[in-house]
Structures are given as structure tokens and as C-alpha cells.
Amino acid sequence: MKDLLDIASLEKKQIEHLLSLAEDLKEILYRPIPKVPTLRGKLVVNLFYEASTRTRFSFERAAKVLSADTLNFSTGASSVKKGETLLDTIKNLRALGANLFVIRHPLAGAPHFIARSCDVPVVNAGDGTHEHPTQALLDLLTVKEKLGTLSGLKVVIVGDIKHSRVAHSDILAFQKMGSKVVVTGPAPLLPEPSEVSYFALEKGRFKVEVSPEKALSRADVVIALRIQKERHGTALIPSYQEYHQFFGLTTELLLKHLSEGGILMHPGPINWGIELAPEIEKFPRQVILDQVENGVAIRMAVLLTLLAGKKDENTN
Numbered sequence: 001m002k003d004l005l006d007i008a009s010l011e012k013k014q015i016e017h018l019l020s021l022a023e024d025l026k027e028i029l030y031r032p033i034p035k036v037p038t039l040r041g042k043l044v045v046n047l048f049y050e051a052s053t054r055t056r057f058s059f060e061r062a063a064k065v066l067s068a069d070t071l072n073f074s075t076g077a078s079s080v081k082k083g084e085t086l087l088d089t090i091k092n093l094r095a096l097g098a099n100l101f102v103i104r105h106p107l108a109g110a111p112h113f114i115a116r117s118c119d120v121p122v123v124n125a126g127d128g129t130h131e132h133p134t135q136a137l138l139d140l141l142t143v144k145e146k147l148g149t150l151s152g153l154k155v156v157i158v159g160d161i162k163h164s165r166v167a168h169s170d171i172l173a174f175q176k177m178g179s180k181v182v183v184t185g186p187a188p189l190l191p192e193p194s195e196v197s198y199f200a201l202e203k204g205r206f207k208v209e210v211s212p213e214k215a216l217s218r219a220d221v222v223i224a225l226r227i228q229k230e231r232h233g234t235a236l237i238p239s240y241q242e243y244h245q246f247f248g249l250t251t252e253l254l255l256k257h258l259s260e261g262g263i264l265m266h267p268g269p270i271n272w273g274i275e276l277a278p279e280i281e282k283f284p285r286q287v288i289l290d291q292v293e294n295g296v297a298i299r300m301a302v303l304l305t306l307l308a309g310k311k312d313e314n315t316n
Contacts, residue, residue: 046102129163138294138299142287153174216253
């Protein structure tokens with residue numbers, strides 16, 4: 001494949017390849033000198049038109065472990081402030097020698113537009129409310145590590161489903177790997193009927209559940225999401241306090257409903273006291289920092305696949 005733009009267009013075997021490659025590459029991170037020369041001479045440009053911590057820095061870390069050079073773009077210190085268009089920015093950075101673009105943009109479809117206009121690989125690091133494919137891949141990797149399988153699981157996503165690109169990618173990714181996905185949250189934050197038909201890849205694999213307790217029952221994986229208030233325009237819930245009362249996750253609630261061995265995840269950033277109660281930080285079955293670590297391995301696998309085609313002998 002030339003680009004990684006969404007989960008929707010990936011086949012199961014492509015996902016399996018990326019997960020397997022990430023598992024192999026993760027070992028490099030534990031070496032005394034965590035660096036291999038595989039992508040030496042390649043230039044990865046991170047274009048982030050929205051704020052980011054985990055995604056931006058894990059892409060940069062992944063590139064540097066593979067010995068690629070990086071340029072990090074932010075709108076506040078660029079000619080975007082002078083009116084330069086996205087396409088002109090891409091053309092100029094390509095002229096500077098960019099071999100791959102990682103792009104986060106507030107407009108859905110922006111990475112697809114760039115991929116059609118560019119002769120080098122493009123990776124979607126989150127586009128509007130559309131998708132965030134590498135987050136879904138690192139979530140799959142974390143679940144596979146912790147539970148040993150991605151098939152036959154009940155995955156529950158709690159929160160702002162309608163506006164979350166993470167939710168949209170996870171819904172598709174877990175179904176493609178053979179699991180059932182249930183989503184729950186306040187009614188204004190749940191998918192519209194037309195969106196439900198889009199997300200339901202197979203009959204019985206996707207369900208919208210208004211009751212959080214029913215949704216959480218016997219869950220193998222629970223993914224909590226923050227409220228995407230910056231995408232709402234007007235207030236869609238009465239208050240954060242009320243949200244936490246009905247949809248906030250607590251240790252007591254998780255112990256009551258999680259299956260044996262079930263785990264809790266969150267893509268970050270976390271709003272403590274809203275989607276997660278503060279005591280969750282010490283909950284032994286939350287794997288949030290494992291997700292962060294796996295983000296580096298997954299992004300190494302993506303960069304290597306798009307820039308080198310396959311892992312070569314230099315990674316050994």
C-alpha cells in the first residue's frame with residue numbers, strides 16, 4: 001500500500017501484517033541503544049494542524065528509532081499564518097526532500113486530498129471526526145498482547161462516539177478482526193441511524209446501547225473516550241458532573257461488569273473526574289500507558305511498511 005489513510009480501506013491481512021511487524025520491532029525499543037539504520041536517509045515530515053502529544057511524539061520517536069530524519073511542522077510557526085494553502089505547504093516540503101507525510105488536520109478528508117496530490121506516502125494522524133487509524137492499530141496490538149486474541153471479544157466504547165475519530169477507527173478495526181463492538185454514551189453523542197449502518201460491517205457485530213450498565217456487562221475490553229467539546233459547537237450535555245454520574249467509569253463499576261481478565265483503555269488525553277474516576281489510575285487492569293508504548297511500535301511498523309516495503313536485515 002502507498003498510504004495509510006483509514007481503517008475502512010484496510011483488509012484484515014494488512015492489519016495482521018502491521019500488528020505482526022510491530023511485535024517484531026518492539027524489541028528494538030528495549031535494546032541498550034534503541035536504534036537501527038533501516039530508514040537512514042529518509043525524511044519524515046510531521047504536519048500537525050491540531051494539538052497533539054502522544055501521536056506527534058510517538059511518530060517522531062518511531063522515525064528516529066529507525067534512523068529517519070524528521071521535520072515537525074506547526075501552524076503557529078509556519079506560512080499558514082500568512083495564508084499559505086495546505087497543498088502549497090505540501091509542495092514546498094516535498095521540494096525540501098520529504099519522503100513521507102504524517103498529517104493531522106481538523107478537516108475530514110484532508111489526508112486523502114494530500115495523498116491524491118502527492119507522490120510520497122501519507123499517513124493519517126487524525127482528520128476531523130473521521131478516523132485515526134494508527135490509534136486503532138495500537139489499540140489492537142495492546143489487546144492482542146494482554147488477552148492473546150482479537151477474535152470473539154466484546155469491546156465496549158464509552159463516551160462521545162459521534163465526534164470521536166478514535167471511536168470510528170476502533171469500531172471498524174475490532175469488527176474486522178472478529179470481535180463485537182458495543183457503544184454507549186449520552187444520546188446526543190451517539191451515532192445517527194445512517195452512521196450505524198456504515199459502522200455495522202456484519203450483522204450482530206455492532207450495537208448502540210443507551211444503558212451503560214447493559215453495555216458494560218461481561219465486557220472484555222472497555223475503551224473510555226473524552227468528550228470532544230471542541231467539535232460540538234453548542235453544548236450537547238447538561239454538565240460534566242452529570243456525565244460522570246451516568247457514564248463515568250469507576251473501579252466499582254468495572255469490577256462489577258468486566259469479564260475475567262477484561263481490561264480498560266483510553267486513547268488520551270484523560271479528563272480525570274469526567275470519563276474516568278481518579279482512582280482508576282491505580283486500577284490494576286487499566287493498560288493506558290501500555291497503549292502509549294505500543295504507539296511507538298505500531299508507528300515504526302507503519303513507517304517501515306510505507307518507506308521500505310518490508311522489514312529487512314538491518315533491523316536484526
